[in-house]
Amino acid sequence: MAEVKVRNISKTYEKGTVQALKNIEFEVASGELFGLIGPDGAGKTTLFRLLTTLLVPDEGSATVAGFDIVTDLWDIRKIVGYMPGRFSLYQDLSVEENLNFFATVFNTTVAENYHLIKDIYVQLEPFKHRLAGKLSGGMKQKLALCCALVHEPKVLFLDEPTTGVDPVSRKEFWDMLDLLKKKGITIVVSTPYMDEASRCDRIALIQKGEILEIDTLPAILEKHERPLFAIRAKDRYRLIQEVRAYEETVSCYAFGEENHVVLKNDLEGETEFKAYLKDKGFEGLSFSRIAPNIEDVFIKLMLEQETHA
Amino acid sequence: MKIFLSFVRKEFQHLFRDRKSMLILLGLPVMMMLIFGFALSSEVKNSSVAILDYSKDEMTLRVIDRIDQSQYFTVTKNLNSESQIEEVFKKGEARLVVIFPQNFNDDLLHTNAAQVRLIGDASDPNTSNIVINYASAIIRDFQNEIFGLQKLPYEIKVETRMLYNPQLKSSYNFVPGVMTLILMLLGAMMTSVSIVKEKEMGTMEILLVSPMKPLMVVISKAIPYLVLCFVDLILILLMAVFVLDMPIAGSLPLLLAESLLFILTTLSLGLLISSIVDSQQVAMFISLVGFLMPALVFSGFMFPIENMPKPLQIVSNIVPTKWYYSIVSSIMVKGLGFGFIIKQTVILLGMTLVFLAAAIKKFKVRLA
Numbered sequence: 001m002a003e004v005k006v007r008n009i010s011k012t013y014e015k016g017t018v019q020a021l022k023n024i025e026f027e028v029a030s031g032e033l034f035g036l037i038g039p040d041g042a043g044k045t046t047l048f049r050l051l052t053t054l055l056v057p058d059e060g061s062a063t064v065a066g067f068d069i070v071t072d073l074w075d076i077r078k079i080v081g082y083m084p085g086r087f088s089l090y091q092d093l094s095v096e097e098n099l100n101f102f103a104t105v106f107n108t109t110v111a112e113n114y115h116l117i118k119d120i121y122v123q124l125e126p127f128k129h130r131l132a133g134k135l136s137g138g139m140k141q142k143l144a145l146c147c148a149l150v151h152e153p154k155v156l157f158l159d160e161p162t163t164g165v166d167p168v169s170r171k172e173f174w175d176m177l178d179l180l181k182k183k184g185i186t187i188v189v190s191t192p193y194m195d196e197a198s199r200c201d202r203i204a205l206i207q208k209g210e211i212l213e214i215d216t217l218p219a220i221l222e223k224h225e226r227p228l229f230a231i232r233a234k235d236r237y238r239l240i241q242e243v244r245a246y247e248e249t250v251s252c253y254a255f256g257e258e259n260h261v262v263l264k265n266d267l268e269g270e271t272e273f274k275a276y277l278k279d280k281g282f283e284g285l286s287f288s289r290i291a292p293n294i295e296d297v298f299i300k301l302m303l304e305q306e307t308h309a
Numbered sequence: 310m311k312i313f314l315s316f317v318r319k320e321f322q323h324l325f326r327d328r329k330s331m332l333i334l335l336g337l338p339v340m341m342m343l344i345f346g347f348a349l350s351s352e353v354k355n356s357s358v359a360i361l362d363y364s365k366d367e368m369t370l371r372v373i374d375r376i377d378q379s380q381y382f383t384v385t386k387n388l389n390s391e392s393q394i395e396e397v398f399k400k401g402e403a404r405l406v407v408i409f410p411q412n413f414n415d416d417l418l419h420t421n422a423a424q425v426r427l428i429g430d431a432s433d434p435n436t437s438n439i440v441i442n443y444a445s446a447i448i449r450d451f452q453n454e455i456f457g458l459q460k461l462p463y464e465i466k467v468e469t470r471m472l473y474n475p476q477l478k479s480s481y482n483f484v485p486g487v488m489t490l491i492l493m494l495l496g497a498m499m500t501s502v503s504i505v506k507e508k509e510m511g512t513m514e515i516l517l518v519s520p521m522k523p524l525m526v527v528i529s530k531a532i533p534y535l536v537l538c539f540v541d542l543i544l545i546l547l548m549a550v551f552v553l554d555m556p557i558a559g560s561l562p563l564l565l566a567e568s569l570l571f572i573l574t575t576l577s578l579g580l581l582i583s584s585i586v587d588s589q590q591v592a593m594f595i596s597l598v599g600f601l602m603p604a605l606v607f608s609g610f611m612f613p614i615e616n617m618p619k620p621l622q623i624v625s626n627i628v629p630t631k632w633y634y635s636i637v638s639s640i641m642v643k644g645l646g647f648g649f650i651i652k653q654t655v656i657l658l659g660m661t662l663v664f665l666a667a668a669i670k671k672f673k674v675r676l677a
Contacts (some may be wrong), residue, residue: 052518054676073674074520082518088511092326093319104315147515228647 003155003186004028004051009060011046011209016058020046021209024060024159026189029123033181035191035200037298043209044190045085048159051188052082054270067246068080078106083144085160085190089131095124098132099150116183117146120176139170145167145176150186156180162196174199194295205298212301218293224297227274230258230290233282242280248273250304312521314530315637323503324533334499338491338541345483359386359403361394364413372425375451376407381443389430396432405440452631473558473642480553485637486610488545489630492538492568493604496575497582498596505581514676523672527584530574530666534538549641558644567640567654571633574657577664578629584671604630616660632656 011021021043028034033277036044049055051064053073061068067075085202089098099121103110111135114121120142127135141161148156158177162170174196176188181201187264189200196201197217205212213220233239236259242254250262263269270289277285284302292300321351323453325331358376362369377384387403388394397403408426408448410416417423427444429437474481504527516526542565549555557564578600586592605611605626625631632653639645647654 049676054514054517056675078520079520082515082519084514086511088515090319090323091511092323097322100320101315102515102519104312105516105521107312107520122473237442299379 001030002027003030003032004034004062004064004188006047006062007021007060007206008050009047009050009057009062011043011050011055011057015274019054019209021050021057024211026204026211026214028186030186031184033177033187033189033199033201035197035203036188036205036206037194037197037205038190039192040123042206042210045159045184046209047206048082048084048157048188049189052148053077053079059082079149079154080153081156083141083148083156083158083161087140089132089140089144089147092131094131094201095127095135098143099146100186103150104148108151110150113150116151116152116180119179120149138172139163141165141169141173142176145173149180153185155186155188156188158182160190160192162191162193170196177294191255194293194298197294202296205301207298207302207305210305212298212305220297221292221294224292224300226262226292226300227289228292228296229261229263229287230255231261231277231285232258233281233286233289234284238280239282242277246273246276251299260290262300313529314526316521316525317532318534320503321549324537329624330499334495334537334541335544337494338487338545339548340453341486341487341491342545342552345487346491346548348552353381353404353436353443355383356404356436356440357383357385357402358382358444359388359394359397359406360384360612361388361406363406363411364409366414368414368417368423369409372448372451373407376444376447379443379447381440382447387674394428395664403430404436405444407444429535429668431502436548454617458634475643478555479639480555481550481642482610483543483643484549486608488542488568488573489608489610489634490601490604491541491545492633493575493630494596495538495541496534496572497561497579497600498593499537500579501582501586501592501596502533502589503534504530504587505586508587509589515677517674518528520620522667523674527580527668527672534574534579538575540567540574541598542568547554555641557641559646560643563647564637567633567636569649570654570657570661571629571636574633574661574664577661577668580668581664582672584668584673603628608634610634629657629660658660 006024006026009021009024010019012019024043024047036047040045045276046055050057051062051069053069053076056070062067064076067077067079067128069076090101093101098118099110103113110117124139124143124146127139132140145158145161148158162173165173170193177189177199181187200217202214202216203220204214213223215223231243232241236254240252240254240259243249243259249265250264252259252261261271274287277287326545360373362373362550373384374631376382382405388395388397388406391408394406398404399507408428410426413423413425420532425448429441507516507526507530517523546557548566550557578598582592582595586595605625607614607628608630609625610630614622614631617625636650636653636657639650
């Protein structure tokens, strides 16, 4: 059964001049961990605000746990947990006070749902008298998650929960989401980090208000399987220039230490391409074939979207 | 109800942890009372007087002595010639110069008419007016004493009486004024800022995605400020009575009840601002410039409304402080009962309801 259903939703700002979302359509199954992946400004936050009844769509409709986001807002507000992208707890209240307050707002108590937050809260417990504003970034996010969980929501909306958090805390945070998933909570989470895609059951790649692709990570990778070259040389800037000047090149972009290059006929032109680069006389030139990762797929889809537009 | 109480408790926690705000909230009324009470007094006390006495006889000495002994004046300088007068004013050494012509005593006793010239420094017109009046009164008193037994053939005796404030104490004027201003400032500004703060900090976003009804959010935010405004009110009244010796002529319960009504008016005004505005700065700006200035100008506390041009007089009617100021001075100074302030009360009540209704109607249950 689909816990979240989004049908053809569009949303504009500034009296229709800024298109935030365009014909978005997807479903999230009950108990699924669904990831929205895309860069800043892709429309992720707008989508969350629509689903949490904070905004009304211009077109289309959506339901959360069977309730309509426009007409049944008070029903939805009882059963969802929402963690906004910006840290939004009371900085001048302590960890414990924040948690108790949000429990009371939802007409419950911390004790009643302690089993849900126990795993996270044990890490916060040593700091429970500390003011929320004085916590570290990772701790803040854990507290925010606790506060969003304390009323045992059916659906959890987490808007970029790991942004600005160190890699270790990020990993811990995703481990917690796994635990919550096992408890049957449907989770919709957004992130700008492509490497976090592997932690989701299914992902939607979103860019400029449009969904580029929805599927499981392996399926997306398989669908867009297109071998590419990872090349490196000492003079990176000139390397990019020369590769882009090569007529068979579809795209060339920096990726860590390397440049990823896609050619028109995939691997067939490999020998000519190698010869072309050798002629240019690069120092320390290295050349290897790789399978695309999710970021490569995203860039490919993004370029396709741009050429369509 | 439990939710409501916990929300109110949270608001008090915000308030008590914000030391600076607390200091302002409790310190401001005390400071304003002290400043208005002692520093900005429009009463004339111990004004310095310079004397130019060409007679130097027994009578002039008695007059000078009388002036010097009054609490309003201190004789600081004796001049020798008229050319020194301007010098004294320019240096600010005197506010008043008293000139006795030659043969003052003889003229007075033999022709029954002697002249005294009073020269005031009218670069400050209000003060010089008051000073001249006081000095004239002292001289008149003196004259009556001397001629008290003698009957003049014709005489018009002017007797003035200042009702309700016989000593012309300025505290009778500014205590109601300070009460009005403080309650307006704290009620409207602090409430609006506290709600807008939730919007700015993003906490409103979470509160909206909860079963909490907006009305409850708004009302529970206002309650701590209601309590605080009341504390300030008591503080001002205590200072008025015990520090500035200003009695409360009318009924205290009535005064408190009317003040509570005014506090509600300002709180609902604050709520209205907060439901329209999205940033703390704008909220602060609106309450300061949009409300405090008119409150100051149109309350009748600093400038008499009767002296304003007609259009401004009409405008003053929509300023709540005007009505509250009139209520407070009626009760505190004149000691009037409820019967005399029904009109003002009804107007304030009406304003409160309108503000509150608008605030609730304007409150957004969504972000946009």
